[in-house]
Amino acid sequence: MGQPRLPVIVGFGGINGAGRASGHHAYRRLVQDALPSATRQRTLAALAQLMGLEDPVASTAHILDHTLVRRVESSHFDPDAVSWTQRLVAQGEGGPLHLTLRKQQLPAIIPGNWTVTPLSVGQVAVRIDGALDMLLPSLREFEVKAAGQLPTGFHPGKLYQSRNHPRGLQMMVYAASDALGSLGIPWEQIQQRVAADKISVYAGSAMGQLDDAGGGGMLKARYNGQRVTSKFCPLSLAEMPADFVNAYVLGSLGATGASLGACASFLYNLRLGIEDIRSGRARVAFIGSSEAPVNPEVMEGYGAMGALASDKGLRELDGLPSDVEPDHRRACRPFAENCGFTIAESSQMVVLFDDALALELGATVYGAATDVFVNADGYKKSISGPGVGNYITMAKAVAAVRAMLGEQAVRKGGLVQAHGTGTPQNRVTESQILSATAKAFGIDAWPVAALKCYLGHSLGSASGDQVSATLGIWADGIIPGINTIDALAEDVCQDGLAFTLRHREIDPARQSYAIINSKGFGGNNASATLLSPAVTARMLQSRHGSGQWQAWERANEEVRARQQDYDAAMTAGTVSPTYRFDFGVLGDADVAIGERDMQVGSYRIDLDLPNPYADMQP
Template sequence: MSRLPVIVAQGGISSAGRTSGFYGYRRLVIDKLGRADRVETLEALASLFEGDPEAGEQSILANSLIRRLDNQSFNSDAIYYHHPVTLQQDSEIVLAGRRLPDPLPEGWEIKHRENGRVTIGISANQPLMLPSSRPSPVNAAGQLPTGFKPEKLYQSRHHPKALAMTVFGASDAIGSSGLDWSLLKKRLSPEQIAVYAGSAMSQLDYNGNGGMLQARLLGKRVTSKQCPLGFAEMSADFINAYILGSLGTTGTSMGACATLLYNLQQGVADIRSGKHRLVVVGNSEAPITPEIIDGYATMGALASDQALRALDQLGSESCPDWRKACRPFGNNCGFTLAESAQYFVLMDDELALECGAEILGAVGDVFINADGYKKSISAPGAGNYLTVARAAALGRAIAGEEALRFESFVQAHGTGTPQNRVTESHILDEVARVFGIKNWPVSAVKSYVGHSLGAAAGDQLMSTLGVWRYGLIPGINTIDGLADDVHANQLNILLSHLQIDPADMNLALVNSKGFGGNNATALMLSPQLTEKMLKAKHGSRTMMQWQQEREKTLVVQGDYLDRCRQEIPDPIYQFGSGVLSEQDLEMDHQRITVPGYGKPVDLELDNPFWKF
């Protein structure tokens, strides 16, 4: 019997705000919340940028979700670039003598020196690059809440933004768990813990790979940190080294926009097999840079200002509706880049019950399929039909035919591109047809937070867990109707929030379609269904003991979330403390004992293969 991977904590940051406490989810449906939940959500948002929730509710709301670039990182009205020109032969230029290149370029001749200045004669045409600027064609983005700077919360030492977001997001997940992690480690051995996290596009701002590639072209020096901190798996490395102090399995599995589900699949497989008992899964992406905007805009993939104006029939001088830039399944023109860091703590069911963890839901499995032969590496293919159908089939196997047909919904990839609205709607419609599902609810969270690339499925998962807590499936509020080419015979693509009873919505499919043919679909199980499954497996007595232990967890958790509404708790960042050396390990031929862990690393291994 497989162990069930149970989600016991979530944390992170997106354009919707903090993930823990369901605050990020609540921002999506704030117009339908009761007064108490609405006030708490505003307080949590305001705390991120030291705003006053009483002073300006509209200002707080305006500084979150998709909106116009607010120029915190760069000026989108004047993006720096080099403009090529040619200096004609027989020209002269005057330079400061100390700025002369050495050696002199071919065709340069020093003609005169005076007062530290040098006159240079140019005997041949000389190409030059002049500093210039241009406005960005794309100005809509799902930025972190305005004024929130994760790198200011700890001694970041020039960390790339995605890594600073990792420190905040993973700390948020740990803090919101309500668990004492030093006691938790006493139940485990080092190799029973794993961390799978990364950034699909690596760290491309100036403190990472972006700066390493730019520095010399900008007349600057490459730093000693840009190359090592630019690695794509560095998020996992930071969690191990500075947050958990973990010696367990580590790494990231990359699959373009499906990357978080690829990491989730690794964690789920490890827990089900018994290889690991506790896994932290997540991704952090900070792709709002001029270069990445250039890349996707050149592909024609982003919702540009010009295209948005054309959609809404606005004049060339009018401001487009940046708030509604992402329009999944409607008449649309491209996706909207976003920043996000999403982290989830998974345990096997036995460990979750033993330590009194809160149960937010469970993962049935994650299905991954490539597209096979393709006409174009960027074009969608057949693989996503397989992943969605397999996830639906597992939902049927676990919960039954009726549950799949009447108690399930879909978190669509829903990018907001013309191609996605056709291909993904057809996939979902066909799967619904073959499984006898009618009026299948479909949500698309990117319409609120944008497309955070490798972390995007984390935004969808955050929303899914919120649905099971608050009973509201977020509708797509950026469109008035479906595009004519959308397939929706069996679907209920939500144009407004759908109120449901969480007890009657036990399954969710989280779908991702990645560039290059990286398709993944996760089957998520509601906390209500999860608890029913655990009761059947472990019995009523064990579940009562878990509920008693959970009460302690909920108290600690509540204290943490109350603080989050008043301030930003310091992230966990243990730089240089608790470092182990070989003298700290006790090792013989049977085991390795590591300080802080209750169980040793077992060296008495069985031969996993046949005898010979």
């Protein structure tokens, strides 16, 4: 088969509470107070455009206050007055209960204890012998009031003909379009160089689409006296983000799907893309996840588990009286005294090329994604409790670095993006896992970042947030500090670890790797090995030689210029998401199957397949 191909990261895009991922803008929102003035102003301008603000300088305070984790805003729901349904049993005073109703309000099947008497053409009298069991619409204060939300004023569905799409799918269209634009290479040019069946798309959402335009609307409609529409069911499916990218953004005919692993889902999909690139099954892979769980129903579910940081819990941590509102911006406190995680919304997508294609097209190299290791916990006492599987994934991820780069690189040139949810169990168990791994590989002061303190926990998209931020760290040389905490909790294991409580400057040229760690409900553990752009560049030069590398450098100049043009146009608000509805649809007449190949539209697909079991002739 020859040498395995190297999966190179050549583009990325998305949207979360920090803003637009491409151009490193979302990452730079996290470290905005440590950036040079010009860089900071560019990111504030990008955020101002998203939020519909004209003057980023005059609006700086508003931008900073209305991004990242904060109090749930009314565009989602009012946490002080959440719609509820209260059961009410009514009876007549000393006898039957009498009602006057419009005839059309009568139930289709009249209850046995009802007597209905016509009063007029449109009205009836109803006598009820016994009790009337009713569900009464009401309002209730919600105990969880903090969430990681998209920047205030940003509405992805208004940027294209969203046709009542669930919010998560709107976000995925934006993220995929952003990743596509970030490439600096026209998609049509890539399609000319890559066979149609050599493009993979793996994207999903751990929760599915549970807002009112998706599964949530389908499940609530009957109880709210509404009609179930034909879109609710199909658009709620967990793999629908990939389907939307294929059907409306890329027009892809290649491999597709979603691998679900609760909060590790993005890395599960990254694993599929890496395997496709390494094996040669694909030359291009789009990897993504989209999660929109900031709604009362989903948050109530996690709150019932005791998993979310409530106002009561935050007040107890800070010693505040019951009538004082806690600081919702500090709701998520990884590795400190804490009381639960903070739910968040995010959609992220990265683009992988194989190494030869990246050089051929002059693609910008942001790093390489070489491995994702996935292991379960084995037998469990609690489906939501932590287990031992993450020890395996972390050890393998670091062992992969050692195999590729050697002992010194492991010890001196890496960092860890911790899962860091902000729960008491996570701070203990994950710190023990990271410390044990550091000790085993001789690492003395492993830098540990925990981005959920800024962004919250976006469930299946969380590791996508971690990946895009890691690319920013390698670009700007600043590891974001865990800025919501003053000190680590006493039960956090620190041996061999260097938790970054404040922003930490590093030299990107001396960085070798990052480990992206993710732990999911049910024992879904995943740890990914990413190689820095500096290391990836040396590997590419070693494999392809100085001549091809110099040709890549020349081609990359034009690509970088187009990337800068795209970023400037996005900041100016002159670029709309790619959304191609009813565009280039292929049918039966566009397919011709031959003995050795087939034609689908303008695409040729090879049918002369090798026998992978040639040594096992029957």
